[in-house]
Amino acid sequence: MRPQYFKHRAVFDFNRDTNDIGFPLPWKKGNEDNHFLFRLYRKNKEQYELFYQHQLSFFLSCYNDATEQEFFIHLKQIITDTISELVNRNRYTSKHAQERKNRMQLQEFLDYLNSIDQWFIQSTDQETIKRQLEEIAKLNSENKKLKEENKKLRELETKDYIDIREGKQRTLYHLMLQIRELKLDDSKELANATTLNIWSKMIAKYFRVGGKEISVESVKRYFPPDNDADLAKYKDIPQKDKLFTIIPAKKRSL
Template sequence: MRSQYFKHRQLLDFDSNTDDVGFPLPWKKGNEDNHFLFRLYKKNKDEYPSFYQHHLQFFLNRYPDATEQEFFVHVKQIITDTISGLVNKDRYTSKHAQERRNRMQLQEFLTYLNSIDQWFIESTDHETIKRQLEEIAKLLSENKKLKEENKKLRELEPKDYIDIREGKHRTLYHLMLQIRDLKLEDGKELTYATTLNIWCKMIARYFRADGKPISLQSITRYFGMDESADSTKYKDIPAKDRLFTIAPAKKRSL
């Protein structure tokens, strides 16, 4: 057992909102568990995580071989022992109302501890089974959601493709490059791609060359990504494959 699990209050630290345990004046060590409970009783439900983490980080930093599991076991033992002690207290005393409030708050804090328990520390069979069933239900729900998303993706996945005549795949590339660069009368682009590489991916996915898949790498070499790209890595479409030119339509008078 370690000599210290919780961060002690600094001498002359009179901050009433501190998470540290102990008194601002010299105090007898060895009963820091009571000081931990005293500080806990002043917390609300939303403050439990930060309170727990405050002392956990101190403990982990103080002992090189310390683990969260060791700290968790120590804290949970304090809480469960105190709850048990309060349950067995004489009900017919002037302190009963306060002790009941303390017990309810400790039970609330214990619920928080159980929610972060990765090790199933001292859980009853019923608690363990309940938690496992909750985890299974959560996984089943996530699995169902993933299946629905996967189904939607499969519906969009093409089963058919567009076949290009043998040896004419670069002619298609030339047309795509022209479409990519077309601009409207106001100077704005006709099409806008979030990434320029999407043009290559579209061709690789939806087109075939004489019934055979086209590798993404072979397409990319004809599509310069941007003006700053290394031009030596890309090829121009040969003149013999530039069979079509996309030109603006003539304006018609009304």
């Protein structure tokens, strides 16, 4: 147990928005937790992170062996103990409305602490159930999204294929290579692939030769990725397989 976890307010510091704890006049230092709660009750949800980080930075600067995990455990214990105490208070008192408000705020701050809990500090049964329900809801949402994506993919999938005459696959490659290089009047490509490997993958996926699958590696040998590639690794289409030449159509007058 450390002698001090939270940064104390300086004497005569009357700043109402301070993140330090305590009073601007001398006060008893043995009840830090109560002063932390007093300051917390005057914060809103948007200020929790700054308040937490302010006090954490102070704690880490005080002790050479201090860790955020130690600070986190100490702070969470204060919050959970106080919530438990408020839950068990007599409901039929003049303080009940304020105590209920404090309990709700403590639960809100506890939710913040759980959101940054990277050590999976032991939670109460209520917290555990809540976290599990949130995780289930998140997984259900992700599962629904994956199902929708899978459905779209299945709509495009097919077991059908285009069969090429046996021995004429390189003729198809030659046509694809020509399509790859075609340019429009504005000098832009007719078909601009996001990656040049897609041509090889498309042929291997949707074409067969005599009913037999085509290896993507065998296709890639005819499709160099760019003009700077080591062409020694690639093959030219044999002249005997260049059966068709794609030429631009003559422009027709309107």
